[in-house]
Amino acid sequence: MPSPSQPTGERRPRALVIDHAWRGLGAGLEPLSGPGGAPLTRTVKLIVLPLIVRPTLRPELAGDFLAPGEAALVEELIVESAAPLTATAQWFTLLKKARRALGVVAGNPQDLYFQRCFELATEHGVPRDGADALARALVEEVAHSPGGRTVDALKDHLADPARRSRLDAELAAAWESRPPAVDATSVISALERAADALDACGAPGPASTSPSYAAMVEAGDGESFGRALWAGTSGVWGLDSLPTHLGLTGRPVPPRPEVGRGASTATLPAPLDRTLFERLFTVLQSSAHREELATVAELVARETGRSCAPLGLHDESLRVTVVLGGHLAAGLDPLDTGEGPQGRTTAHRAVNSRWRREASVLRARRMTVSARPDPDGGVLDALAQDLRTPWAAYMRRLWVRLHGRDVRDAPLADLASAWAVLDGVARSVMMDHRARVRSALRALATDPAPAAEPRSA
Structure with a gap:
């Protein structure tokens, strides 16, 4: 059986395309990279794919293997994101420093902060005056937010009207961007x-x-x-x-899919008819090791595209x-x-x-x-x-x-x-x-x- 990492014909594995483009960005990305210079697995899954490549909005980039034109587009998207990625790495370093100063030890920093750092980089660029206070406030916010992997935490997370509105818009955009049907x-x-x-x-x-x-x-x-x-x-x-x-x-x-507000095991609809809430409800209810899951905020972010x-x-x-x-x-x-x-x-x-x-x-x-x-x-x-x-x-x-x-x-x-x-x-x-x-x-x-x-x- 051929290895999934081997190219087939002219198609290239998406993982190798990302790795090659990442290494070409140069220095400054060490906090987001492994010892060999490749992007960390969480960097790819939390930043590169959902926030840069965005396969839910570009379904032609969702496959494990990419045609030449698709591979070129992925490389272009990553190269264009060099500046915010460098800033993301700097924000992540700053947030880890603030985390140590505050004595926060719960949770994986990459899971908790990677996407928030990219948001900071997109909004503020590299850290400047006042960045220390901003980093400290964000670490405290995350530490005291309902980050437990529970149904109650999910309910609290989806109770915010602004967040619900944003998620609904993302669901609508992703649904409209689906690839065409096949016969x-x-x-x-x-x-x-x-x-x-x-x-x-x-x-x-x-x-x-x-x-x-x-x-x-x-x-x-x-x-x-x-x-x-x-x-x-x-x-x-x-x-x-x-x-x-x-x-x-x-x-x-x-x-x-809709965002949803609640769920019950006795009345769950068929799998593909479930709301965002119902889909994650079953995961949180059945997980024997919830600590292995991402935070509720990250679960919701990923499920929006998956649904x-x-x-x-x-x-x-x-x-x-x-x-x-x-x-x-x-x-x-x-x-x-x-x-x-x-x-x-x-x-x-x-x-x-x-x-x-x-x-x-x-x-x-x-x-x-x-x-x-x-x-x-x-x-x-x-x-x-x-x-x-x-x-x-x-x-x-x-x-x-x-x-x-x-x-x-x-x-x-x-x-x-x-x-x-x-x-x-x-x-x-x-x-x-x-x-x-x-x-x-x-x-x-x-x-x-x-x-x-x-x-x-």
Whole structure:
């Protein structure tokens, strides 16, 4: 499998383009650079990409590989930013000095101050008279701001009317700047490559030896699939009852994200219908190690662009995994009805076989083929219905896991890594369904004739 750092044809890795342009800026950037002179990882992720290259507003620059003209534009943007970048480095040095003087130790200074330093550089240029007082005030502001990685901190951050207005304008601009839609042909080609990859997942030998996954990432199949959803492209699964989005949105096409004001686990909409608040709510609620996350302010800044990206994700390897998951989900058939897309893969056979051995699935299958109504009052019939549309729960859970990885900058390096996630989600959905069936059976044993309850969203 070719390394992602190797150029393909005339295209150049974006990371190498940035590195080359950065080194050409000369001295003065040491606080933002590593020992070898390359930009720090956080410099690229917090300053260069979101504030200079701005791929959400220039979607042609969002890919991991750039054509010659696109590479030239990235280099030009970085060279034009030489002065504010040099000033940013000076402000960062000043803020670290103020931080030490104030005895502030919480948080990573790069996460806390990089973007604020770029804002200072853009507004004031290099530090001049009064800069020490300004730096001290900013450090105190950040230290006492609701920077905890909590839902309450998120709510406080998004409560400011001016900030909400600015975020809404950024969302609108990013949404209007999306790349154009693609037709069904591009999606079908992507799904053909996905079928090859899923065949390798269940076959003997390590899945990482298959070149199909790298080919999908290189071709931008994940981005193409996301752009097709924006256009409402249909018919890609060969079955009219299966929407192309497979439940990732409850609408014909994903809507423009809103800022939002609150969220509840009981009423969360489909993944691509969620507000900025709801998207980050799930991250903060499910994070076992919140201290590893960026600050709430930085989470919001990154999520603004991510929410308007194809499939609501930045990383192409994660978007490709959505395509693989969609192909797998469209062929899930735990009840063995024989319906769904043809040409199922080795991965489909492995997952479906596991599900069909479940006792709860066997009972649901008997209820499905029986002409008699469910004697248990409808509770188990509702659970059987979930098995008739297993793709909905699967895709919802898959997207949440991939979104969490995207927030943490954790791409999937190869097909073996992607398959571990895909198979893990299948097992998780299966075990969740098993637990719900057991809970329903316990309730029915306690009360033989319960009143039918409406299903929650």
